[in-house]
Amino acid sequence: MFKILVVEDDIKIRNIILENMKRWEYEGLGVDDFNEVFNIFVEFNPHLVLLDINLPAFDGFYWCNKIREVSKVPIIFISSRNSNMDIIMSVNMGGDDFVQKPFSLEVLMAKINALLRRTYSYTDIQTNVIEHNGVVLNLKDNNIIYNEKRIELTKNEFKIIYILMKDSRNVVSRDNIMRKLWEDESFVDDNTLTVNINRLRKKLSDIGLNDFIKTKRGQGYIIE
Structure with a gap:
């Protein structure tokens, strides 16, 4: 329909x-x-x-x-x-x-x-976006838009937040994230994932998204 x-x-x-x-x-x-x-x-x-x-x-x-x-x-x-x-x-x-x-x-x-x-x-036209609580992830150009502010993400940052937003309100383990990045031919070890998560959080904070990605100790990450 x-x-x-x-x-x-x-x-x-x-x-x-x-x-x-x-x-x-x-x-x-x-x-x-x-x-x-x-x-x-x-x-x-x-x-x-x-x-x-x-x-x-x-x-x-x-x-x-x-x-x-x-x-x-x-x-x-x-x-x-x-x-x-x-x-x-x-x-x-x-x-x-x-x-x-x-x-x-x-x-x-x-x-x-x-x-x-x-x-x-x-054509098979889609909106090519994921939205969660006013945060819009543009799947075409790896940008995030929030309150009229836009930030560009690196390849790995984009893949990480895509995984979390697509499965929002559910905890995603670090192993699961690294496995999905590996499947996308983008090798990320445990230390590299931590660096990317921290850099991503800093970018999100710059546009007013503090604590958008939350850590569940011993479990992984979640966007609530």
Whole structure:
């Protein structure tokens, strides 16, 4: 089932769109907290985003740019703004289509269906991110994003935090981490792992993530 995220400030329009999604057997999710659009996007992992331009706090162009940092998921702008500059901005920011309000639901669904068909017939697009408590690990460029701050990780640092975030809330033993790194042709002995963990913790602390990786003495590490 295709999942569609609806970022629309007008509750009436949002509900009409979501109701129509059910008829097409799509899973729709409407955003209520417009300060958390990016985090909701990461958690929901939609196949397509409907994005209004006029939104509280940050506009649709801002959120489109944030999404494009981590994903090539199709984005359709829906807006009452219809100047050439708005349409050009939508395309330049990474939008795939533009629908002007008021719009026909039939036309909107036709555009959604066509875009989904074009996108997922030829490619397997994923968001390429892991998110945990507002911390976003970008799997494409080995970066971590938290509260608008970004840090770059080395190859081993990335693999370590990927292992821990993928198995968050569970303790991962040092032996298990070293075994997985060894399988990835990246030899890490016990001392090297300690150095990498300490360096990783220092980088996380620099962006306000103190104690993000916790030590369970005699057991291993955990991200709670």
